[in-house]
Amino acid sequence: MVSQRVTIKNPTGLHLRPAGILCKEAMQFKSLITFTFRDNTANAKSVLSVLGACVKCGDEIEFICEGEDEQEALKTLVDAVESGLGE
Secondary structure, X not given: OEEEEEEOOOOXXXXXXXXXXXXXXXXXXXXXXXXXXXXXXXXXXXXXXXXXXXXXXXXXXXXEEEOOOHHHHHHHHHHHHHOOOOO
């Protein structure tokens, strides 16, 4: 299991478009990928779960990846968030 904290940079937070991009990135991997935010855990492969976390700009989330490709999954997701998830 690997984990890393990252700050959301999108001005509007994780709304539908960036949540979809995050899920698309997460679904490339076999690992279980979740993130925690304010004592809640969300499945990074589920758009509804990501949207339900209500993550806003400037919020810090912690990705947790567990599985055979966990290192690559964590790096890809952190890079995607840091690049603004297409915005």
